Amino acid sequence: MGTFTKNSDNCVNANGVVRPPKRLLDQLSESIRLKHYSIRTEQAYRGWVRRFILFHGKRHPQEMGAREVETFLTHLAVEGRVSASTQNQAKSALLFLYKEVLRTDLPWLDDVESAKSGKRLPVVLTPEEVQRLLGPIEGTTGLILRLLYGTGMRIMECLRLRVKDVDFARREILVREGKGFKDRVTMLPEKLMAPLGEHLARVKALHAADLSAGFGDVYLPWALERKYPNAAREWAWQYVFVAARRPVDPRSGAVRRHHVEAQSIQRAMHQALRVAGVSKPATPHTLRHSFATSLLETGYDIRTVQELLVGHSDVSTTMIYTHVLKRGGHGVRSPLDMLG
Known part of the structure; x- marks a missing residue:
């Protein structure tokens, strides 16, 4: 070529x-x-x-x-x-x-034959199906899938989490630069407090071993590496879900540990659906739809659910709550905590 x-x-x-x-x-x-x-x-x-x-x-x-x-x-x-x-x-x-x-502005493309955009309802799993799906899955994959259902995060939002974004004291997770480059806050499910804490203890030990071996730095966005030269090696900036290997960064050429690949979670989800006998064409993103549906069925206000999923551009709307308790993550109890 x-x-x-x-x-x-x-x-x-x-x-x-x-x-x-x-x-x-x-x-x-x-x-x-x-x-x-x-x-x-x-x-x-x-x-x-x-x-x-x-x-x-x-x-x-x-x-x-x-x-x-x-x-x-x-x-x-x-x-x-x-x-x-x-x-x-x-x-x-x-x-x-x-x-x-090329520094050339094209005129509006009026003559393009547009692809048809179908209006399909999202696939949603019932709480019983979620129970069957998540029950047998253990380890890091199980923790990630439970977080997707328990928080409503998109898969890449979850995989890009940094240690500093998880607040155990407030039981909140700060999702940075979600879709549309918006930050938002969602809850940290009570059922995942202990498993996530144990997971981070193992990741911290791995990070310490990387530092001893002369590695341990992580990718930093928005030129932060130049602004804070030591931040890339600090524990707070490390990914929550790190990969098992230290590959070569395709952009910088640096050898460093990245986050878990989304494809591995998608494959695990597909396998879990087959084992659970769930015939719906679900993906990890389906857990986000199921999160929202479960909250609405439980009686939470649609504006509150919208805030947890995407965030509001108007600050005044973020304070509109009904039917919620004053807890972390806008007072919402995670659907993961509602499972038997």
């Missing part, structure tokens, strides 16, 4: 050394990182730009424009039969390429 480098003059640095121009996909990655997008977004955007270029016979995007973008997106909807969300992701990737990398 070609490198997708537009023929242009080579770059000359301050020492007079001639360097070849950066490849287009490398320029894309650099722009994405400047915007502090996640590595998953970077991988997805690179994939869509690569597919766009190959679809048009390896022509450079500078030689193309809105018409070619519309043709590609329409092909995804009509021939590829992708979902509306998939087509929108491809569109976002290409608009980002033209605006942030």
Whole structure:
């Protein structure tokens, strides 16, 4: 496959050394990182730009424009039969390429054949099904799945938790930079207080061993590593759910321990559903839907449930509570604590 480098003059640095121009996909990655997008977004955007270029016979995007973008997106909807969300992701990737990398604003893409967006109700598990599902699962995987059901967190919100985000005294979990870059607070289920404390004791011992071996630093977002040089090795910044290995960071090249991969939790969920005899097409995200449904069925106010799930942009609405006790996590008792 070609490198997708537009023929242009080579770059000359301050020492007079001639360097070849950066490849287009490398320029894309650099722009994405400047915007502090996640590595998953970077991988997805690179994939869509690569597919766009190959679809048009390896022509450079500078030689193309809105018409070619519309043709590609329409092909995804009509021939590829992708979902509306998939087509929108491809569109976002290409608009980002033209605006942030090529510095070209495309006109509004009116002629794109949009993928059909189906309106489907979310899959929800009953408390009995959740009991059968979670009962046999032990270890870190079981703890993660119980947290998803007991707090309503998204899977990546749970996996990206740092030690400092768990407040045992207030029985709260601070979810940082959730969807829409919003912070919010949810409850820490009483049933998970002891298991989570024991888990963190093991993680702390692992972190101490990493430090002794010359490792122990963790990825820090938003250039915090430059602002607080020692924070990456501090216990408070470590991930709650760390991976078993220390891989090479694909962005920085540093060898350090990352959080557990989402795919491993998804596979464990699939296996647990089969063992429990639950025939619904559930995923870890289903536990979030089940969390909300359980609270509403129990009688909690819909505004309170909304606050726990996504947070409010208007501060005045965050104080609206009905039918709740004054406890941690906005006074809501976790559905995990309601299981027999």
